[in-house]
Amino acid sequence: MSSLFASVMLPFILAPWVPALYRKAGRRVGFLVAVVPVSLFVYYLGFLGELGSEPVGFRLPWIPLLGVDLSFALDGFGLLFALLITGIGSLVVIYSTYYLGPREDLGKFYLYILIFMGAMLGVVTADNIVLLYIFWEITSVASFLLIGFWHTREESRWGALKAMMITVLGGFGILTAAVLLYVVGGSFELSALMENREAVLASPLYVPIVLLLLLGAFTKSAQAPFHIWLPGAMAAPTPVSAYLHSATMVKAGIFLVGRMAPLLGGTPLWYYTVSAVGAVTVFLGAFLAIRQTDLKALLAYSTVSQLGLIMPMFAAGTEVAALAGAAHILNHATFKGALFMLVGIIDHETHTRDLRRLGGLYKAMPVTAVLTGIAALSMAGVWPLNGFVSKELIFEAMLHPPFGPDVWTQAFAVLAVLGSAMTTIYCLILAHRINFGKPRYGDAEHPHDPPAGMLLGPVLLVGLVVLLGVYPYIAEGPIFNAAASGHMREEVHGHVHNVPVPGMPLAMSLIALGLGLWGYRHLESVRRAFDQVRPRVHANAVYDGILAGLDRLSRWMVRVHMTGLLRDYIAYILLVVFLGIGLAAAASGAAFDLRLDLAPMTFVEAVVIALIIAGAIAVAAFRHRLAAIVALSIVGLMVSFLYVQLRAPDLALTQLMVESISTVLILLAVRYLPPLPKEQDTARRKAADIALAAGAGALVAFLALMTNANRLFPSISQYFVENSKPLGGGSNIVNVILVDFRGVDTMGEITVLGIAALSVYALVTLRQRTRGRAERPVDDPPVAFDDPRSAARDAREGEMP
Amino acid sequence: MNPLILRTSVRIHLYLLTLFSFYLLIRGHNEPGGGFIAGLLTASAMVLQALAFDARYASSLVPVREQTLIGLGLLLAVGTGVASMLFGRPFLDHVFHHTFLPFLGEVELASAVVFDIGVYLVVVGVAKWTILTVATGRAGQSGPGS
Amino acid sequence: MELAAIIAIGVLFGSGIYLLLKPRLLRVVFGSALISHAVNLLLLTSGRLKRGGAPLVGDVPAPVTDPLPQALILTAIVIGLGTTALILVLAYRIYQEKGTDDLRQLRGLEDES
Secondary structure, rough: OOOHHHHHHHHHHHHHHHHHHHHHEEEEEHHHHHHHHHHHHHHHOOOOOOOOOOOEEEEEEEEHHOOEEEEEEEOOHHHHHHHHHHHHHHHHHHHHHHHOOOOOOHHHHHHHHHHHOOOOOHHHEEHHHHHHHHHHHHHHEEEEEHOOOOOHHHHHHHHHHHHHHHHHHHHHHHHHHHHHHHHHOOOOOOHHHHHOOHHHHHHHOHHHHHHHEEEEEHOOOOOOOEEEEEEEEHOOHHHHHHHHHOOOHHHHHHHHHHHHHHOOOOHHHHHHHHHHHHHHHHHHHHHHHOOOOOOOHHHHHHHHHHHHHOOHHHHHHHHHHHHHHHHHHHHHHHHHHHHHHHHHHHHHHHOEHHHHHOOHHHHHOHHHHHHHEEEEEEEEOOOHHHHHHHHHHHHHHHHHHOOOOOOHHHHHHHHHHHHHHHHHOOOOOOHHOOOOOOOOOOOOOOOOOOOHHHHHHHHHHHHHHHHHHHHOHHHHHHHHHHHHHHHHOOOOOOOOOOOOOOOOOHHHHHHHHHHHHHHHHHHHHHHHHHHHHHOOOOOOHHHHHHHHHHHHHHHHHHHHHOOOOOHHHHHHHHHHHHHHHHHHHHHOOOOOOOOOOOOOOOOOHHHHHHHHHHHHHHHHHHHOHHHHHHHHHHHHHHHHHHHOOOOHHHHHHHHHHHHHHHHHHHHHHHHOOOOOOOOHHHHHHHHHHHHHHHHHHHHHHHHHHHHOOOOOOOOHHHHHHHHHHHOOOOHHHHHHHHHHHOOHHHHHHHHHHHHHHHHHHHHHHHHHHHHHHHHOOOOOOOOOOOOOHHHHHHHHOOOOO | OOOOOHHHHHHHHHHHHHHHHHHHHHHHOOOOHHHHHHHHHHHHHHHHHHHHHOHHHHHEEEEEEEHHHHHHHHHHHHHHHHHHHHHOOOOOOOOOEEEEEEOOOEEEEEEEHHHHHHHHHHHHHHHHHHHHHHHHHOOOOOOOOO | OOHHHHHHHHHHHHHHHHHOOOOOOHHHHHHHHHHHHHHHHHHHHHHHOOOEOOEEOOOOOOOOOHHHHHHHHHHHHHHHHHHHHHHHHHHHHHHHHOOEEHHHOOOOHHHHH
């Protein structure tokens, strides 16, 4: 199925051309771009009825060393998402050509949209966790770019950053979980991991894997307490909110839970964690939605709430729950997508989203008002709309939990009913309060229904809302059961029903509707009561606190360690090395096992070494710089002489030459530098320096001793000794190593040398350029070594104590 | 002070040192020596000239631009590597061959020596460039700075 | 022999560090030169000293000193020359630009953090 791979890559391949296309085609670019999602939608439609629990796949080796392949698999579960991504994507692309004003950069907008589309398709078709993670992060980045699309606005940047921070934190959780899964299950491939389910479940890493993975799912799907990024994301253009932040991207977390459930699910940990978080989110989201006055914020919190309703359905592992979840994913996408687009239209026409300034819209824009009403009532679960169908299933699933009913599952059900009651309240606000009553049109005098192209999306989606409500059987087999089968990895044959069946689920629905109606009638007092609730801990405050804390921490770290003084840096490095070596030495007692194997020392060598030691101390001690230079070159020459003694003729020659050249270089450079002043250090500081230096010297000597006394591995040098002549054709082994065995290293080295010379040249030339531009030309004469000025300066310096 | 003795002896040293450096370069594969050492020796010869006369004169003794030297050296080094690839061998895999030349007797021709010549050229170029720059405190005579 | 070399390494390294702790650029140059000597000798010592002749293959097989550290050190010495030249020019340029070679006065801007 290479066409599957092509379908995921197509948006990525076409995306870079969109800005150029925009420059050519202008505002019509949207219709051209729409070809991509529409054709992909048609492509995925072709799978309808053919896919269930058995996936079609495609695999291309990518990073075989790490076990990461481009492996894709599409089953019924992924197909449902793919259809949403391409279907709603098509509608949103067309809608946004009308929504975005003439001055907006449509090229950039559609570029981001296409990237998101490809990444989202990748998430739902990836069969490799690492691949899934990569696409997952691309959706986060695309979301960041789209939320910040109006990047000149402060709130857009803030919202974009917040969404990015939280979702990327979750992404990190997924990556960690993937690595842990690899450790336990031996593969990144989902299909291979499924074979190892027993090993994964039995592993002690199971709990961290589940929690990390759920962290990813909860952050992406805005579950409490990570829901705070979704309202901030409403700073995005409304088409983006309709697409990413209600229909597709926020469901990626649900997808992840559904995808991993056959592998990690079936345990109380999995079920109760997801269900508890979901139940709290349902309640909290609906509660917060009622407090909002901004229509988009209201929809955002309502999305949070609805996602909390769906999420546990894929953690239960029962057939009815899987079916309920699949159905509600589709239904929520239809009514919520439509509502976002309709709110966008209202905003577009009246220039406000403040529901206190809206009312009686039915008179001014009847089509919009009717569509809004139907979509909102469906969300409230009113018969015979599709929200009713899936909500019944959800309540039924909640009443039949996988581990039997207990006090917890009853609490979840109560929270769900209360959440639904509050959902009814805000749905009535959307359906009734802004459409009827006294006309309040915001800033507009005469708002009217938008052009047909802008209404296309809402009309089609609301049409689906009605169709799936009246006749859900059309989707039962090819979509709902197929998706449930893909999620469960076994064939599911559940049933949906559109007629109210007496029973507990219907009773729960009626209670929720009744409570909601009562609450809506007393809306003002309910609002007042809700506003009284001021929780002591607020998730937003925690987020801000963490950010501010990180900021303070990094400032503090920079202040403490980046003093700009070489002295401090050296001291830090040495301290860490001391600690590290000390700990390592303490940890392995073997380090003190000295088995010295010493060569004899001749008198000449002793003298040479004594001279080196004396010279080194002299360099450090001399205050007169010429004296120090002389001492330094004595050390160099003695080292060179020592090389002769130690049977290293090549080294001796090199050292000799380098020593003479570098001495001359230092002497030449010294003329440009000021004489060394008298020491200003306090005695205490000097003592500290000496202590540190002595410690460092002792440490290195200790290390040298240890390397000498503890040879853990045999030397590889024998190979070079034996093969120098036969393989390298030279009898100077050192030279053969340099030019032949390790020739690539030498090549790198001479490149470095060339770069060093280039830098030396550049540093000096730079000065001349800047100076030449400033004022005076350079007229330093080419200086011979016997320059009288430097001689005089050195003479002066010599008089210093 | 007129460093006449220094200057006279340095002139003679120049030829001796240069010749010796070539010798070290060629024999480096079998005896102590090689590209690094030979290059540094040539550089020391230049330093001597710089001491006796001045840096500009010293660098003019090597009548090739320092950038060219470095570039040529790197090219030779990479070239031997690429050449071995052309013969289907790994990068920088050297070949050697013993042959008889008049006056010199049996001589070993090794592609590794070509590599070493590259090293030599780079070292000479780097030394020339650095010494000239540091000694004059300005860009070299052949650079765009003058 | 090794013990003596190790003492020399320690002293070279200690003196080098002492110089690095000083605020004058020139002394930093000296310090880095001493440290390169120390590291080179350390490498050489790690391969055992004087376990045979110079690493040249003669007609008669004879034990030779470990050639590998020598090859490593040879490149290190030459690179050391490049480093020394670079630090020198850097010091000289800093002095030209800022009028000081005191590292304590070359700390960047106060509001940088």
